[in-house]
Amino acid sequence: MDIVHSLGKVALFQCFSDEELARYLKQGGMNLMHFEKDQLVALQGDACASLDVIIQGSLSLQSIDEQGTVFKARVLEAGDVWGATLLFSRYNHYPMQVVCDRASSVVRLKKGLVLTLCTEKREFLVGLLQIISDRAHELGLTVTKLNEQTLRQSLLEYLHQLCRQQGGNTVMLPMSKTELANRLGFARTSLSREFTLLQHEGLLTFNGRKVCLHISSNS
Structure with a gap:
């Protein structure tokens, strides 16, 4: 090099x-x-x-x-x-x-x-x-x-940041959910539970690392 x-x-x-x-x-x-x-x-x-x-x-x-x-x-x-x-x-x-x-x-x-x-x-x-x-x-x-910040606030802020970086409401997580949990400072199980709750509430859908937000960055 x-x-x-x-x-x-x-x-x-x-x-x-x-x-x-x-x-x-x-x-x-x-x-x-x-x-x-x-x-x-x-x-x-x-x-x-x-x-x-x-x-x-x-x-x-x-x-x-x-x-x-x-x-x-x-x-x-x-x-x-x-x-x-x-x-x-x-x-x-x-x-x-x-x-x-x-x-x-x-x-x-x-x-x-x-x-x-x-x-x-x-x-x-x-x-x-x-x-x-x-x-x-x-x-x-x-x-x-x-x-x-709660886990939900931290997670949504991070996802909105990804939306701005990737140019749309559907984003690909650049890391595993375990790595994301570590980065946000919460347990992996808590992060998975929050993803599921947000999906049940209609705020997002996810499949693996693919996440689609159904709320604007101003919500």
Whole structure:
């Protein structure tokens, strides 16, 4: 895999030329890592020592409660950057475990190199600060949802979001119902029960991963 070409397609690094990225790669401080599906990438409590860029595949930030229920707080896809909020913090330990959802390739940039990039390119520094600010905003929204939203509200909001992304009221779930339950922070059985209730109430119909909503996004 060409690290320079892959990084060049990520928004945060588009302010650098291929020649500049190649020079940084040659100087060290940048490593390509590969992870297999279900491989543990980082344990909760591990120190964050790098800025990670997802080049291929997906990772997720997970927590597991005493009943063994998995909650996926965030799913990281190709092009996403992780570690920006931790790398320069006094509290730089992972708050959750990081698990590989699909076979993934990750470019890891050491702290020293990230500092160099910040000093050499103002656009990179601004982009990194924007990522940190966006993460703080998303965390606030996540906490609010966990405190206020029911399973039904969370599920319908997610389905309406899919409708907007896929351009219609009939959508295909991009993940299994088990994975969706984990992402929403509810038990798989509770999610299945809610799907069935919504179908009985005429709000949607479903067959496997195919879901057809019978209510508008404003309902």
